[in-house]
Amino acid sequence: MSTPEWADVDRYVVDHLVRDDAANATLRANAEAGLPSIDVSEAQGKFLHLLARSTGAGRVLEIGTLGGFSTLWLARAVGAGGQVVTLEFEPRHAQVARENLDRAGVGDVVDIRIGAAMESLPVLAEEQPEPFDLVFIDADKVNNSGYVRWALRLSRPGAVIVVDNVVRGGRLADEASDDPAARASRDLVELLAAEPRLDATVVQTVGAKGWDGFAFAVVN
Ligand code: SAM
Known part of the structure; x- marks a missing residue:
């Protein structure tokens, strides 16, 4: 199947199951x-929302905010x-x-911290926050293994860790690829395989954003 057809299916799914005024306003x-x-x-945003709801996540850590599109879906799931x-x-x-989150009415449950995440995470840990139930990692891909190590420190047993964009058009499995992000994905998979406190898999995805996929781990 070609990428335009994947995008058609995404559009069909969004039309039937995802269409949402606040999400559209955020993207605009x-x-x-x-x-x-x-x-x-959009379909993945809704998936993150449903994941947070279905696991009863009240505390979510996200690494990589951009304009708050995924944040919006997660914030709606954690509730007031x-x-x-x-x-x-x-x-x-x-x-x-x-601005997007405040306009959508969820600003009061979102704490946005500005800075390099590898510097923000130790500061956050110093504050000894209540453990997180769900961690969504979607920032600079070369730091993914470091982010997962921090996610482990900051989350509770049973928590879910999702790392986006690890398949990278198949380069994940191409040992010859010298794409730094693909190499970081392979390092991440090795970490997930070796870390006894995590049970993990990778799910490939296709759609409007092409061929990629996410790592999904549960903290033992
Ligand atoms: N999760 C967002 C969403 O779906 O709406 C998309 C996030 S976008 C893929 C990645 C974001 O990570 C960008 O806004 C980028 O500025 C941010 N970023 C890149 N390097 C970072 C770092 N070292 N620390 C924190 N954020 C970083």
């Missing part, structure tokens, strides 16, 4: 602000008593996300 505002269109797909802490390097992205 991101485009108007000139943010890159590298948010999760919950919290999403989301880490973003670019102040401009964080500002657009703040």
Whole structure:
């Protein structure tokens, strides 16, 4: 199947199951602000929402906010008593996300922290926060293994860790590929295989954003 057909199916799914005014407004505002269109797909945003709801996640850690599209879906899932802490390097992205989340009415449950996540995570850990129930990792891919190590430190047994974009058009399985992000994906899979506190798999995805996939791990 070619990529345009994958996109057609995504459109069909979105039309029937995902269409949402606040999500659309967020994507529109991101485009108007000139943010890159590298948010999760609309179907994946809804999937993250359903994942958080189905696992009863009240505390979510997100690494990589962009304009807050995935954050919006996660924030709606945690409800009024919950919290999403989301880490973003670019102040401009964080500002657009703040506006989007406030407009959508979920701003009060989202704590956006600006800075390099590998620097924000030790600061967060110092605060000894309540453990997280769900961690969504979607930032600079070369740091994915480091982010998973922090996610392990900050989450409870039974928590779910999702790492986006690990398949990279199949380069995950291409040992000859010198794409740094693909190499980081292979390092991540080796970490997931070796780490006794994690049970994990990788699920491939196709759709409007092409061929990719996510790692999915449960903390033992
Ligand atoms: N999760 C978002 C969504 O689906 O709506 C998309 C996130 S986008 C793929 C990746 C984001 O990570 C960008 O906004 C980028 O600025 C941010 N980022 C890149 N390197 C980072 C770092 N070292 N620390 C924190 N954020 C980083």
